[in-house]
Amino acid sequence: MKTLKIIPLLVFTILSLFSCEKKPSQITNTSDYDKYLNVKGNKSLTFANNEIDFWQKKFDAAPNQISYLSMIASNYATLFEYTGDIKNLYKTEELLTKSNEAYDYSRVSTIRSLARNYIAQHRFKEALVLANKAFSIGEGLKETQKLLFDVQMELGNFPEAVRNLNAMRDMKDYDYLIRLAKWNDHKGELKTAITFMEKARDIAEKEDNKVLKIWSYSNLGDFYGHAGRIQESYDSYLKTLAIDPNYSYALKGIAWIVFSHERNTVEAKRIVEAIEVTHNTPDFYLLKSQIAQFEGNKKAEISNRNAYFSMLQKNNYGAMYNKYNVLIYADDKQTASKALEIAKIEIDHRPTPDSYDLLAWSYLNLGENKKALEIAQKHVVGQSFEPKVQYHLAMIYKSNKEADKVLSIKKELLSSVYELGPNLEKKVNQL
Numbered sequence: 001m002k003t004l005k006i007i008p009l010l011v012f013t014i015l016s017l018f019s020c021e022k023k024p025s026q027i028t029n030t031s032d033y034d035k036y037l038n039v040k041g042n043k044s045l046t047f048a049n050n051e052i053d054f055w056q057k058k059f060d061a062a063p064n065q066i067s068y069l070s071m072i073a074s075n076y077a078t079l080f081e082y083t084g085d086i087k088n089l090y091k092t093e094e095l096l097t098k099s100n101e102a103y104d105y106s107r108v109s110t111i112r113s114l115a116r117n118y119i120a121q122h123r124f125k126e127a128l129v130l131a132n133k134a135f136s137i138g139e140g141l142k143e144t145q146k147l148l149f150d151v152q153m154e155l156g157n158f159p160e161a162v163r164n165l166n167a168m169r170d171m172k173d174y175d176y177l178i179r180l181a182k183w184n185d186h187k188g189e190l191k192t193a194i195t196f197m198e199k200a201r202d203i204a205e206k207e208d209n210k211v212l213k214i215w216s217y218s219n220l221g222d223f224y225g226h227a228g229r230i231q232e233s234y235d236s237y238l239k240t241l242a243i244d245p246n247y248s249y250a251l252k253g254i255a256w257i258v259f260s261h262e263r264n265t266v267e268a269k270r271i272v273e274a275i276e277v278t279h280n281t282p283d284f285y286l287l288k289s290q291i292a293q294f295e296g297n298k299k300a301e302i303s304n305r306n307a308y309f310s311m312l313q314k315n316n317y318g319a320m321y322n323k324y325n326v327l328i329y330a331d332d333k334q335t336a337s338k339a340l341e342i343a344k345i346e347i348d349h350r351p352t353p354d355s356y357d358l359l360a361w362s363y364l365n366l367g368e369n370k371k372a373l374e375i376a377q378k379h380v381v382g383q384s385f386e387p388k389v390q391y392h393l394a395m396i397y398k399s400n401k402e403a404d405k406v407l408s409i410k411k412e413l414l415s416s417v418y419e420l421g422p423n424l425e426k427k428v429n430q431l
Contacts, residue, residue, distance in 0.1 A: 024261055024262050024263055025230075025261075026262060027230050027231055027234050027257055027261060027262065028234060028254065028257055028258055028262065030267070032238055033238065033241065033251070033254055033271075035245070036241045036245050036251060037251070037270075037271065037274035037275075038274060039245045039246055042082060042246045042278070043246075044078060044082055044244070044246060045078070045079065045082050045083070045246075047078075048075040048076075048078040048079050048082075049075075049079070051071070051072075051075045052072055052075045052076065052079075055068050055071040055072045055075070056068075056072055059072065066099055066102040066103065067099075069095045069096070069098055069099040069102075070095070070096065070099050070109075070110055070113065072095055073091075073092045073095035073096045073099070073113065074092075074113075076088045076089075076091045076092040076095065077089070077092045077117070080092065080120075082246060082248075082278070082279065083278065083279060083280075084248075084279045084280055084281035085280075086315050086316065086317055087315075089117065089120055089121065090316075092117050093114070093117045093118075093121070096110065096113050096114040096117055097114060100114055105133060106137070108134045108137050108139045108140050108143075108144065109140070109143075111130050111133055111134045111137075112130070112131070112134050112143065112144065112147050114130055115127040115128075115130035115131050115134070115147055115151070116147065118130065119150065119151065119154065121318050121319075121320065122318060122319040122320050122322070122349060122350070123318070123319070123349075124151060124154045124155050124349060124350050125155070125349070127151045127154075128148075128151045128152070128155060131144060131147045131148045131151050132148075134147070135148065142168050145164045145167050145168045146164075146168060146175050146179065148160070148161075148164045149161050149164040149165050149168075149179050150179075152164065153182065153183075153186065154350055154352070155350055155351065155352070156350060156351050156352035156353065156355070158186075161183070162183070165179055165180065165183060171199075172203070174200050174203045174204060174212055177196050177197070177199050177200035177203070178196075178197065178200045178215075178216075178219070180196045181193045181194070181196035181197040181200065181219075181223075184196065185223070185226075187385075188385030190223065190226055190227050191227070193223060194220070194223045194224070194227060197216065197219060197220050197223055198220065200212075200216055201213070201216035201217065201220060204216045210243055210244075213239075213243055214240055214243050214244050214247060217236045217237070217239040217240040217243075217250075218236070218237065218240045218247065218249055218250050218253070220232075220233075220236045221233045221234075221236035221237040221240065221250065221253045222253065224236060225253070225256070225257070225418065225419065226416075226419055228415065228416075228418060230257060230261050230418065233253065233257065234254065234257055237250040237251075237253045237254050237257075238250075238254075246278070248275045248278065248279040251271060251274070251275050252271075252272070252275060252284075252287075254271060255268050255271040255272050255275070255287070256268075256287075256421075258271065259287075259290075259291055259294075259421070259422070260417075260418050260419075260421050260422060261418055263294075263422060265291050265294060265295050268291055269288060269291055272284055272287055272288055272291075273288075282308045282311045282312055282317070282321060282324075283308075283321075283324065285304045285305070285307045285308035285311065286304070286305070286308050286324060286328075288300070288304040289301050289302075289304035289305045289308065290421060290423060292304060293423050294421075294422045294423055305328065308324075312325075319345070319346070319349050322342050322345065322346045322349070323346065323354075323358060325339070325342050326339045326342050326343050326346065326358045326361070326362060327339075327358070327361075329342065329362075330358075330361050330362050330365040331365070333365065336362060336365040336366045337366065339358075339361075339362040339365065340359070340362040340363065340366060342358075343355070343358040343359040343361075343362045344359065346358055346359075347359055352384075353379055353380050353383035353384035353389070354384050354386060354389060356375055356376075356378075356379035356380050357376070357379075357380050357384060357386075357389045357392055357393075359375055360372040360373075360375040360376040360379075360380060360392065360396060361392045361395075361396075363375065364392070364395060364396055364399060369396070369399040369400050370400065372396045372399070373396050373397070373399075373400045376392075376393055376396050380393065381393065387413060387416035387419050387420050388420065388424070390409050390412060390413055390416075391409075391413055391420065391424060391427070391428060393405075393409060394406045394409040394410060394413065394428075394431050395431075397409070398431060406431055409431075410428060410431045413428045413431075414428060414429075
């Protein structure tokens, strides 16, 4: 993961480093989002907890009413969404498994719910088994085809994903449009992807559907950012927060604008630390580590990275952070072999171009340049257009003395520095 996914004064040391460069334009304003940093209470969490209590009591009184389990499960999923507490995701799985077993895996909607839970856990192969089971039952095929598209994309089975996408074609359907947007983004057609996402947003607004508007605005915030349309990205995140003040994903997007575009490390940290109070997940430590690295604060960089690994040890996140772990371990020659081990596991979990990029990158950092090039040429080139993947490709080409290929990638990467972040920008300039 996926996912993984503003203002005042810059530190004087950073100012001195960038005094000769063009000052980044100011996009954000604390008055726009300050009210979202310390929101008192969370209506969605309160509602979910009340629902869990209500349905649990009903189930305890009538254990034969299996449908109650799905009601409880959906609310634990909401708890996970807002808190990031992995225990809630596993509780959702436990309830859905119990429900499916009671139905002998015959109820399509419950099968699909468990499959989506597996996707969140990065258990993609198991999710595909369930999706295929739901498809074979035949009920609600369109909804199952949406699920199959999502799973096949995660597994890198792109021809199968497109077949399911085409089978549900409907330019007036929100769910079809957002998947069409995802498909075009995968192909590197970002402008087209944005167009389809905007069409989906228009449907959400016309229907005045709160959930769909939140999803549309937050994803457009990401897409606009990838396209370098930072003001529109910021505005989209603010629109998300106006509907749901507790939607931490949008705040994280704003924190990235502050850090990557405006280079305001102090304010970026303030936002991140405010989010962590209610939504505490390992990736925030990595973001703070990145910020500290840019500031030249080695102690804080290492401290936050250690806090990240400590959190992984205390909680069972399964394969959810494999990608992050590979990138961290590969950067250090002493742990590059560990990166390779995890990359191989990730290939088994999801053999996508991005996973093969991790494998190639691990081999490169172990000094196996030709092996890295061989993997990249076979599984990555022309199949992934993510800026970080492209940077890895440039480094692989450079190590294999294919300088002509490096220059064209470098030019493209320089237009993606916002997405790459300040630390990688320095490395891109050194290509």
